[in-house]
Amino acid sequence: MTLNPADEAFAARLRQTLPEEVFRSPAPRYLEEPRGRWVGQCGVLALPRRVEEVSALVSAAAAARVPVVPYGGGTGLVGGQVMPEGPAPMVISLERMTAIRGVFPTENVLIAEAGAILADVQLAATEAGRLFPLSLAAEGTARIGGNLSTNAGGTAVLRYGNARDLCLGLEAVLPDGRIWHGLSRLRKDNTGYDLRNLLVGAEGTLGVITAATLKLFPRPAAQGTGFFVLRDPQAAIDLLALARDQVGEGVSTFELISGQGLRFLAETLPDIRQPFDTPPDWSVLIELGLPRGLDPEAALADLYAAAEERGLVSDAVIAQSQAQRDAFWSVREHIPEGNRRIGAISSHDISVPISLIPEFIRRGNAVVAGLGGFRINCFGHLGDGNLHYNVFPLPGRSKADHANQAGEIKRAVHDLVNEMGGSVSAEHGIGRAKVEDLERYGDPVRLDALRAIKAALDPLGIMNPGAVLRA
Template sequence: MTLNPADDTFAARLRQTLPEAVFRPAEPRYLEEPRGRWSGQCGLLALPRNVDEVAALVRAAAEVRVPVLPYGGGTGLVGGQIMSDGPAPLIVSLERVAAIRGVYPTENVLIAEAGAILAEVQAAAAEAGRLFPLSLAAEGTARIGGNLSTNAGGTGVLRYGNARDLCLGLEAVLPDGRIWHGLSRLRKDNTGYDLRDLLIGAEGTLGIITAATLKLFSRPAGEGTALFVVPDPQAAIDLLSLARDRLGEGVSAFELIAGQGLRFLADELPDIRQPFATPPDWCVLIELGLSRGLDPEEALAGLFEAALERDLTSGGLIAQSEGQRAAFWAVREQIPAANRRIGAVSSHDISVPISRIPEFIAEGDRIVAGLGDFRVNCFGHLGDGNLHYNVFPAPGRSKADHVNQRDAVKYAVHDLVHSMGGSVSAEHGIGRLKVEDLERYGDPVKLDAMRAIKAALDPLGIMNPGAVLRA
């Protein structure tokens, strides 16, 4: 039998087990998501203070089959933190389980609880003279448990990998309320199945991450940032190859920016300082992190000269100060904000093999043009093949004018991605938004294996039901 967590008996039982301070009325922020596409429901909101209280909550929910919805920073864009249908869930927010438990600079390791804000983890690493390289626009509010649960990407994947690549071990509460004590600081541990990799990217459907052992890195002695104008996406890819040939792992980020994105910024966020008087059709944002003895500005100047000789760029800007570096990154990071103000007909977080990006952009633009009068803003992490390919209405129209075309646009783009061996969810996860997409494009054998894992670890189906896999 499934009970509503607002049921007086269930709520009273929890309050007998845990202090009253753990529970709180659900404020609107727990029931909303950034794009405003769904509103959620909540039977009871709990803010546990440690892993034992998380375990007690999950055990109690399992006994009466109450759905459990883990909640991090609420910044996810695919609805994994919002449950609109079915019995009202017990929302378990990790925001108070937020301590930095330890920093081990000689090991390049930091242990953080799941509720620690990403920016706080970065700051704790910096205080120890180290770098935690996961970086994304929501790092001031996103929490590390959610970053791991969604296997977040961000701007540093080219050099450092996704969240999964930055984690050595986990502590987690499994769906029956048992605690898995897996906070290993080991780099090598071949002792059977890797539960860490199962829980990372599972979006709270296999358990609740409560703490993580994270990898740190030496801080680059010198950092440099530049914007290079490129004639087209193929030139951008060739420039990336040239940069890596010359600078190796010193290339930390390589972002593709379309002129349409710069024009959206000028229209919607005019206070953001534009780097070019006239927005070029395409440009790339390059970030270097070099070891001691290497000058990043000289390295970028040398790269520019080599690219100019190969007709891969026609101009550019190299940041001369921290203020200029921040201004360049502000342009890239505010593009999504401008997008939201205009309102996309359909947004796509996709990846394709890097060599096929020019073909994808050209064919995608052709297909979208055949569906109607639209504008496309294509931008993102060119270095790892992840693009945000977003389709907008023509000037003077709104996304509401194209509601009946949203699915047609989405499927046209996703079908193209799939035909090129790509992914329709590169870094944001599946959540509830893309469950149908996973069923449409996912390998059947993989899906069967995922369902078997879910059934084995969560036989009652209480953990974030409806996310990733259909409930």
């Protein structure tokens, strides 16, 4: 399908029907993505304030066959928010649509516009005495529309699920410009195909999410956080099972951390206070959220005692204050920054069945070692099987020295993931970075279905062309 650029004539037609305040000169931040892999382009930058304005923008784009790139907080890591090739698109940023339209504490429901920053959604829930549990490192800048469009994961998936699991309904503008008024607060609505779940995770390729009905939860009365030193990755799997046996759904977070990640932190961010004088080879950050009357610190101590008796753990530090909890989380949240400063040759956001994680780590390390001398930082959300498996140069060398091996390393790791029944995109999405991976590892019948859905909802191919599916 031939598309046309968002040129001056197109911009002039838009200005005849929409307020001048909607339009901005394209600033560099709308053309960049965090890892610096692509530089986007933009013919028209629009910042609508109301869903009717989004509808008018998309309707005009459909009539002129102009590509549209929806833009949230710009924090995505797979290039879904920039369009580096093809005719210059219209970028629609939702950053002025930030309202919390309603909070219903007795229903555990909150309605937010797509441009609301994740941290502000969390705060609105807190002020209502509730919890919105989606939590990730970029929550101070990520916007809820982008979180839903990428089906964001984060640190609390173990207990509360991905962004998809936290959404009851959507308001969205479809590729022909029509508004879907789907902000349902119902928990049960069995009335045919689920358009909500088509748009969640579609990365802006099937429409523009403009608002969402979100699930809230009771706030845990007490929280406890601990760092446990592990015997090995298998011990982490056994410890998770033990924790669930003892605490049930009270286990909110279970993060696997490798010694390499802690050593990178010590090297690049020495001011980050670490829980152990010598970084252990393997540890887990555990957080419990328990109801009134239960003591999470005592529960963590009991868990450690039972795990030590089984030979799973050898040391632990349990936070005794909010300041200590924050310090523990600071370690986990700065690991990606430590990685960035070292410079990864190849980064992988993967998942495998939880029980196979130790085998994947063992086999993955062997595969990478067979390609040369490297350092590996394997960490992530072990409770839901999601690992960030990143490969780095040896000391004294840089990622530039191995630029010609990046593709080979990625292919070898992803081949292993696929062989083990895993996914090469656990929580970051496909974007533009993994289109080829989706084609290589995706089930052919599923891919045909995805293309059919895209063709049915977006027959002109104007919505974020080149993301998820090849344009």
